[in-house]
């Protein structure tokens with residue numbers, strides 16, 4: 001014979017019955033309260049996700065955060081899917097350069113330097129808002145198929161500081177995209193940071209009308225302006241870290257980039273080796 005809890009209750013003294021009923025009511029009240037809190041939390045999360053998806057700036061912020069983990073995975077991941085994703089980017093970069101009849105170096109430890117304007121290192125494209133690190137810097141080895149050796153956040157346009165207060169009256173400079181230029185040698189930027197130093201002229205566009213856009217109001221030149229490839233000193237925004245230099249955002253990422261180039265077989269054979277760098281707009285890149 002078995003009893004249900006409520007049947008047992010009636011055999012207990014009245015005081016105990018009263019305490020049991022009160023405890024039961026309190027437990028039920030706590031349960032309802034936690035259910036209500038759960039519904040409020042779910043609603044809040046849904047609302048935050050809807051705002052994040054619909055608002056372009058917040059959406060881009062989330063994408064940037066997500067891609068930070070993916071950047072590292074491109075360089076170091078051993079998982080098949082991620083390396084496949086990286087190799088697709090590498091193949092697209094090489095295909096584009098070859099379609100323009102530009103140089104693509106082949107063989108072990110011959111690294112090809114690429115920048116893509118308006119694309120995060122993960123391959124996610126963006127609207128290239130001024131003053132943000134929304135471009136990417138890549139190193140590709142082709143031996144015999146293209147392999148992505150490294151991928152880092154970058155900016156190839158000057159920050160707001162130099163757009164508003166250019167060092168040259170014709171406006172802040174940026175290297176013309178698309179283009180490939182054989183113009184950089186390994187050296188010290190401002191005498192202190194190992195970098196790629198501009199040693200030959202490249203196509204430059206000056207933002208004469210100071211609107212952070214390349215347009216008909218701007219000026220073109222072919223010159224050496226000290227457009228060195230250095231680091232963005234870990235800054236969150238481009239601001240004063242670039243007056244037209246192609247910069248990799250983080251110091252650590254930049255050092256990693258340079259350590260590969262210092263191991264390049266052509267640099268090892270000749271300290272004065274001049275590296276080419278290829279600049280592509282994300283809109284032109286197919287993968």
Ligand SMILES: [Ca+2]
Nearest residue numbers: 128134135156
């Ligand atoms: Ca950019």
Ligand SMILES: [Ca+2]
Nearest residue numbers: 207211213215
């Ligand atoms: Ca302009």
